[in-house]
Amino acid sequence: MKDTFTPDTPVLHARGVSKFFPGTIALDDVELRLMPGEVHALLGENGAGKSTLIKCLTGAYRRDAGVMVLDGVEVEPGSTAESQQMGIGTVYQEVNLLPNLTVAENLFLGRQPTRWGFVARRRMNDQARDVLAGYGLHIDPAEPLTAYSVAIQQVVAIARAVEMSGKVLILDEPTASLDRDEVQLLFGVIRKVKARGLAVVFITHFLDQVFEISDRATVLRNGRVVGECLLSQVTQRDVVTMMLGRQLEARVKARDVGVAGQTLVQVQDFGRRGMIAPFSMAIHEGEVVGLAGLLGSGRTETANLLFGAVAADQGRITLRGQPIDINNPRDAVAHRFALCPEDRKVDGIVGDLSVRDNIILALQARQGWMRPIPRARIEEIAQSYVRALDIRLASLDMPIRLLSGGNQQKALLARWLATNPDFLILDEPTRGIDVGAHAEIIALIEQLRADGMALLVASSELEELVAYSTRVIVLRDRQQVSELTGDQITPDNIVNAIATEDA
Template structure:
């Protein structure tokens, strides 16, 4: 079968930042009516390539052709006007404006230079209807969930006569239903002949939706493949450049645990999570499984005192009330939050300062951690976690996502917690760092530390946990021991059936 002529062709794209060669003669072509997955680990150059394409960066070398004509965009606006629309991972809309405005601002229907609000709302409803969405278009966008906001962003991208639609990790904050809905929209657009460039970390989604993929590694092109001709194992191997290590269970033999550490009884918070009961033993890894928005993070926040909880909680047999994170830290509970930028790191401060921050916080400002002790601790964890670059005096903002995650981990490890809560510790980081973090969890549990492990990837949860608590719709619906019978399918069935047997 002959493929149609590509609508977009990028050839020999090179881009250098001081000290880093971000792209090295990379080619990319997009065919009309195809979903094209752009694959690669963190640092492979995916974002830079997209930014070059959409005019955020200018390429140092190489050429871009749109429908056979050479183009060079000076800004995202120019790219959009040429028919290349982008939807980013973080929803880049103005939540204070109405839904209709967010879809149409910049090209509002006008009459004699005056914005025609009525036509604008009608047009917005029309575009949303194309995606099977029925929203109140004059309500402010802030009154809708993140997933809906994402859909609105896509509706916005669709309004221009888009020939190329770039979806940069659009699914990372959507639950399964919403992903399905998004894919439906993508298929419809594909049938309309739009070329879609799709970036995601979820391999399943790539195989579900994409026709073709381009793989990058370290700023170089690995190759372009038809999705159906490339197996998952081959894909991963090409992305990380080596054979993936065997995905065995890391927690070793199933054990029984004698000493309960944290016991939550009817712990809950109205509007966030229904009362749940959960016991975590010393040395035990408890996995939390559930779709996005099922209440995983909420459970973690209650156990850490980040939000106020109703119900009973006891730690080491003593009943406690955790009003603040600080109180939880007093009981040696640590919480690595999901959103590193917002809830984790202080980007201004150095790696060293970020690592000792929690320790310093427990001592208060009047008793500084002596500098020698700081250096010693930091040095130990930079080495142990292989934080790179191994210079603790650079601002943490200069580190890659995976290394930032390790810095956050180090912050909590020096407190020697009895319970470590990890909320999506491997999200958005490369495969190498991911394996290291998983191994670390297993080690900690071997040393008697209890771990509450939250991840959207069920494989990972299964691989690490001794027991899995399943959440759905902000309710804890089941607690399953991780024996041989527990598989991904069982968990998914439990979620689907709502825990009824």
């Protein structure tokens, strides 16, 4: 099939793209138009479908529906190698090159110039030097790749992808581990690639960078496109609104957040260099403190730091006024802290263990593996939480991976509630679950708060945070930028704090 192709036609046009996994619609009728000589930002929170879409475009996944037109011709790449041959190159955050080879060897891997059947190294190095100079990079290509910074390695990876492909360049979180000067080096290269007429896809969670380098954006939410826009015509607030999917009329919900009790946990200048800026907060009994912010803002880092999943290297923490050390999760559990992580499948459940074993896991770990909990008591605990949280299952013996997402989340909550925690940290507790389970977990959060528990809830669901939070702390670029209380807690105010550069 051949489309009519003009200079105003997208170099790549994917339309009607859908991808299904068991129990999940990952992409639903997605359209993406990539224009030549443009940087196109692909935006969305975790789970929005960005990675799945890229894998469909590059042949890592076979799409279940839709068409993909490249330079006016319908294509169907069956692998990443095949998509590269068609003209689509991809560079990931983790540089996909071979560190034990030289820069030139990486640049020409698989297509080295030869003479009499041997690699012509001098010619290869000369050609590599000329290619890299075209990207503003003047380095010795005979040096090992590891002799250079991550930023330079990214440039080498981009040069390889462009030289091999030459139509579309996909950059997946290329700036995540770069400092400001290195980002500017990379942006200079992206502008050179753009000037050569390539369509560049830029995936990042740094909105400032999106507006600095990108011309156009497509926003995904829950596997669907919710907007395409020219970035010169919108604000960061407009983009945040699309990403979070909120009607932002100013209003205050009728909220019953009760009265907070005594201070339970207090941190002062708590942080970790290179991970999150030092912060201070106090969390009281009978209080839900919400953490709001976009992907990469520091929500998960804050949760992990407080639980000891990552050790702080500065600041202090007190529990009921007494200094304590939280160097690892074992310390946290010993002080009756609990954490339900953002990615329950990777960091939460143990998929092949039974539902029963998953529920009892934290309690047994706190008691010590040399003091096993009696089988009858395990059964009693597991059954009581299955009833209390209405966990739908065929048997306590079934592997937890066979449960639905909502029931897995409730079983994970049961694990920590069985430890009778004083401080419960929830990271995206309602992500990826059905509407019924969603409502049940919200009701549980409100009940735990009413019972006097202290909770810290990180969520991208603004309506939820507004409904149950006593206070909302807003994060941006891995630092706290605002704290909202009382009538200040509205979706509109939260988004303004997220999107305002000098909040």
